[in-house]
Amino acid sequence: MKILRLILLIAHIGIFFLLVGMLLNAYVPPKVFPWFNLLSLGFPFLIISYVILTIFWIISWKKRAFVFFFLGLLFFNPVLRWVNFSGDKSSDKPDNTIKVVSFNARNGTFGVKDVEAFVNNQNADVVLLQEYGGNKEYHFENLNEAPQTPIIAIFSKHKIIGHKQLINSDYEYNNAYATQTDIEIKGKTYRFINLYLQPYKFEKSMVKLNGSSDEDEKKVKNIIKRLIPTFKMHQEQIVEVRKAIDHSPYPVILAGDFNSVPNSYEYYHLVDGLQDAFVEAGNGSATSFHDYKLPIRIDYIFTSKSISPTSYKVDRSVKISDHYPIIASFNLSK
Structure with missing residues (x-):
């Protein structure tokens, strides 16, 4: 038993x-040491x-036990980025709220009509789509x-008063996209940034281990x-997004498919100066893919701190993509 306890210790x-x-992802970029970012992918299993x-x-x-318990408090906030029980705050100040929907539509391959029906049923103020399918008409x-x-x-x-592309893709090496759109809502302008960072381009067969040691090792x-290369590409891609956030004369709402998990380098450097709507108003699991x-x-969905998240939901009632839609409400009176 002592040997077992030693091994477990x-x-x-x-x-x-x-x-x-x-x-350390908050401090060390992937181009310096990408292995820290790799650890963020395994966080649920590690914790x-x-x-x-x-x-x-x-x-x-x-x-x-007491030592490990108190050391474990270091990871309290990282856990909240995955699972949270802040609760719905939509009844606090319902007078000046907006509803935002964001999701990766996977090019409408699950059905354009289903995507249309879902969005129309939401009656959202702003909808941000990623992989919406450039040849699709919604x-x-x-x-x-x-x-x-x-x-x-x-x-x-609401009235769109400005639009700009932040990341220009070459369609081969760089498949990331980002835009900023300035929208006037109730007499005030807000900057919405729609972001789709470089995908990893995995297929299920590429990540599914089959029990063969040689084949699994190769996979x-x-x-x-x-x-590793994608981590490094993300580091480059978020530079223009950060500029748009840091130099914005308006409150910012940043949303999209970041192709990055919580506690990653991308997460820390995109949320800097903003707030995670799920952490502020989410309930349950934030799993979206x-x-x-x-x-x-x-x-x-991240926002400037002058915008108050009142609710956040991952809508698992529909499967219109390989991503679940995320729906959040915000109070603009703060």
Whole structure:
């Protein structure tokens, strides 16, 4: 039993340092050391293992349980970015709210009519689509469309007064897109940034392990070979987005498919100076990508701190894409 406890203690310490390494994404860019960003992908499994081992020490009446418990508080905020119970605040100040919908429509391959029906049923003020399908024609009720790009689109029931493309794609190497759209709402202008960072371009067969040690090892190596360069591309791509946020004369709402999980380099550097609407007003799990049956959150809505998130929902009642739509309400009176 002593040997088992020693092994578990070493494992627990190792997991702790891996989690600390993940926190360093706030400071260390992928071009310097991409492996920290890799740890963010495994955060749900690392933190679950950490909690289970902590409970084991508590049950075993070991003093080290208190040490691991208090050290675990370092990861409280990272957990809230995945699972949160802030609760709906929409009844606090309902007089000046807007509703925003954002989701990756996967080029309408699940059905353009289904996407239309969903959006029209939401009666949203602003809708941001990623992978909307440049050759698809959507007919949304009472929504005006900003100038199109091949991958992303934004629709608003309010007056669009400015639009600009932030990331120019070459369609081969760089598949990222970002636009800023200034929209006048109730006499005040807000800047909406629609973002689609470089995808990893995985297929299910590429990430599904089949039990063969040689084939699985090859798959893991190929996965890492795709991840590391993409991390570095993301670092470059978010530079223009940060400029649009930092130099904006208007409050900002940033939304989209970031192709990055919480606690990643991308997350820390995009949310800087903003607030995560899910952390502020979310309830339950923030998992938004459901194709791999794993807890993967890559869709977000961030806002300036002058905008108050009052509700945030991942709508799992519909499957009109491999992403679930995210729906949030904001109070503009703050």
